[in-house]
Amino acid sequence: MAEFTMELSDEQKEVRDWIHGFAADVMRPAAAEWDEREESPWPVIQEAAKIGLYSLDFYAQQFFDPTGLGIPMAMEELFWGDAGIGLSIVGTGLAAVGVLANGTEEQIGTWIPQMYGDAADVKVAAFCSSEPDAGSDVSAMRTRAVYDEAKDEWVLNGTKTWATNGGIANVHVVVAVVDPDLGPKGHASFIVPPRTPGLSQGQKFKKHGIRASHTAEVVLEDVRVPGHCLLGGKEKLDERLARARERARGTGERVKNAAMATFEASRPAVGAQAVGIARAAYEVALDYAKERVQFGRPIIDNQGVAFQLADMRTQIDAARLLVWRASWMATAGKPFTSAEGSMSKLFAGETAKKVTAQAMQILGGNGYTREYPVERMHRDAAIYTIFEGTSEIQRLVIARTVAGVPIR
Numbered sequence: 001m002a003e004f005t006m007e008l009s010d011e012q013k014e015v016r017d018w019i020h021g022f023a024a025d026v027m028r029p030a031a032a033e034w035d036e037r038e039e040s041p042w043p044v045i046q047e048a049a050k051i052g053l054y055s056l057d058f059y060a061q062q063f064f065d066p067t068g069l070g071i072p073m074a075m076e077e078l079f080w081g082d083a084g085i086g087l088s089i090v091g092t093g094l095a096a097v098g099v100l101a102n103g104t105e106e107q108i109g110t111w112i113p114q115m116y117g118d119a120a121d122v123k124v125a126a127f128c129s130s131e132p133d134a135g136s137d138v139s140a141m142r143t144r145a146v147y148d149e150a151k152d153e154w155v156l157n158g159t160k161t162w163a164t165n166g167g168i169a170n171v172h173v174v175v176a177v178v179d180p181d182l183g184p185k186g187h188a189s190f191i192v193p194p195r196t197p198g199l200s201q202g203q204k205f206k207k208h209g210i211r212a213s214h215t216a217e218v219v220l221e222d223v224r225v226p227g228h229c230l231l232g233g234k235e236k237l238d239e240r241l242a243r244a245r246e247r248a249r250g251t252g253e254r255v256k257n258a259a260m261a262t263f264e265a266s267r268p269a270v271g272a273q274a275v276g277i278a279r280a281a282y283e284v285a286l287d288y289a290k291e292r293v294q295f296g297r298p299i300i301d302n303q304g305v306a307f308q309l310a311d312m313r314t315q316i317d318a319a320r321l322l323v324w325r326a327s328w329m330a331t332a333g334k335p336f337t338s339a340e341g342s343m344s345k346l347f348a349g350e351t352a353k354k355v356t357a358q359a360m361q362i363l364g365g366n367g368y369t370r371e372y373p374v375e376r377m378h379r380d381a382a383i384y385t386i387f388e389g390t391s392e393i394q395r396l397v398i399a400r401t402v403a404g405v406p407i408r
């Protein structure tokens with residue numbers, strides 16, 4: 001197990017600088033265009049695939065980096081480039097983590113490569129948990145998966161919403177109810193392979209920010225998937241359900257639910273994305289404050305502006321430290337005994353929202369226009385207190401964890 005370090009190795013710095021180059025040279029110049037188009041930026045994803053930045057190999061390398069800093073470092077640089085395009089590049093990762101968290105080795109080997117495709121034929125994947133009546137409250141999930149034993153197939157019915165890459169994905173990972181009496185403990189995750197009949201895209205959402213990332217409903221009508229598409233396999237599911245039923249009777253140990261396992265693993269990475277957006281806005285504001293002259297001196301010479309920049313920088317560094325700690329803990333196999341993953345996402349998300357608003361203020365009228373990027377960054381940052389668990393839900397998780405009360 002690697003010790004916690006804040007010092008990147010020479011090799012990590014090389015990777016960081018390489019991603020930074022792509023973010024600066026390819027993502028930033030394209031950011032405003034794809035924000036206006038409100039479409040998935042396929043040419044940019046293809047560029048990323050060509051250089052190996054959008055690939056299973058790259059993410060696996062960062063994911064298995066023993067220091068735990070590979071993923072947060074990569075996320076911060078990409079989202080420093082642009083959050084909407086960044087999410088289009090890393091959105092597949094949430095589905096991949098869903099498979100890594102719950103799948104067998106064979107499932108990981110079969111499905112994750114199909115999520116990414118290759119440089120000549122780029123693909124994306126979607127993770128579908130949220131539903132119109134089940135956002136924060138996953139126990140209200142209605143999408144049903146029923147086992148057809150005669151055919152060894154699962155039949156999925158329901159409507160998923162807010163799915164990043166929903167409907168345009170090659171592979172969809174769908175969380176569904178297999179035993180309605182068990183609440184979230186009766187959920188399981190399924191792979192829906194490419195071109196499976198019955199899966200269709202519903203409404204595509206027009207959003208406030210991260211507009212280059214595709215978000216849509218996914219409708220499942222008698223979607224039949226083979227038995228081997230149940231993540232973790234039937235035997236493991238039956239054991240898990242039996243344990244959950246025992247626990248419901250008051251005798252068994254706690255059982256994790258499928259969506260929770262995915263979110264827990266991905267929270268620090270999402271926090272790192274927020275750090276990238278905040279840093280980008282802070283840098284624009286700092287440069288502007290040094291150049292903009294009012295009352296005969298640069299505006300940074302006013303303590304009111306300088307202190308804002310000092311607070312922005314302090315909060316960004318604090319957010320990064322929380323993210324790096326949680327990522328290291330997850331990699332080192334240390335349990336989040338104080339909900340450190342949630343802490344990192346909560347603080348980084350709130351920081352991104354606040355810092356981007358302050359950056360807009362420092363740019364004055366210019367900050368409010370689309371001539372400057374901070375207005376887009378502020379719109380993009382707003383999602384970081386909402387998705388992957390709202391700030392309120394993160395506080396709830398932290399409070400229950402530190403109080404020793406079970407998280408439902």
Ligand SMILES: Cc1cc2nc3c(=O)[nH]c(=O)nc-3n(C[C@H](O)[C@H](O)[C@H](O)COP(=O)(O)OP(=O)(O)OC[C@H]3O[C@@H](n4cnc5c(N)ncnc54)[C@H](O)[C@@H]3O)c2cc1C
Pocket residue numbers: 094126127128129130132134135136137161162163164165207210215383386387388389390391392393396
């Ligand atoms: C752009 C975008 C992309 C997304 N991508 C995905 C994806 O790829 N896959 C996926 O499955 N989902 C995705 N989501 C869904 C996202 O995770 C949910 O929007 C989020 O979990 C909140 O659920 P909700 O929108 O239903 O809000 P609600 O749960 O209805 O919450 C509304 C408000 O009530 C508050 N609230 C609710 N319960 C409590 C409580 N107990 N205590 C205090 N406050 C509470 C919330 O904090 C919030 O402020 C995405 C959403 C967006 C907007």
